[in-house]
Amino acid sequence: MKFISWNVNGINSCIQKGLVDFMLKENADFYLFQEIKASSSSLNLPLTISTKFNSYHYLAEKQGYSGLLIYSKQKANSVIKGIGIEEIDKEARILTLEYDDFYLINIYFPHSSRDLTRLPFKLRFNEAFANFCSKLKKPIIIGGDFNVAHKSIDLANPYQNRFNAGYTVQEKDWMTKFLDSGYTDSFRFLNNDPEWFTWWSYRKGVRDRNVGWRIDYFVVSSELNVNIKSCKILHEVYGSDHCPILLELI
16 A cells, blocks of 8 residues: 655645646555645645545634645545544644554644744644544554654754754654654654655755755554555655655555
């Protein structure tokens, strides 16, 4: 099975920048998109895609904000929108599909905010999400924007960012704790090389110089480690300030 996750930073904008051609070229079994920033009336699903896939979306109460979308060749047995906590669910950040042998979760973790005013909310979100996962009784595949660079290897300037959102001690420690509870960072399971990033500022020249952060992940239940065939960062694909990531399971 082939999975692709991408924070598209506006689905309709990304469609205009070649998203459909990218999807048809990759021919993945599952596409997980975050931060689609769409309302039901503005969510343009191209016929070339919608006729090939089942689609599942979860839209935030606030228009033009957050939101998730999954395209799947295989119809889900059930769909879970949110986790039953109002302050989290109104932002449409967790969309779960159940299949016979696994759960697939599309997730968009909150950003802690430049002044860290949203850090308490993010930490509550983190713990609530971990608790949600603990109740699922099948292996889990999680794809999405975690909004944290887990280790110093995961961003270009760790020292300069040591007090910044996405690299605080609290966020990194939670990520370590979550992985240690029975999950695997699929990319790092296969690749310990530096300078692999998934997000870059829109400032001129930043992406060309690869001054970025790895904040997008495929995390899987550790029992699936034997099934990980590849996990890649598709840094050559443009259309957003993030690039897509790819996971193949056998």
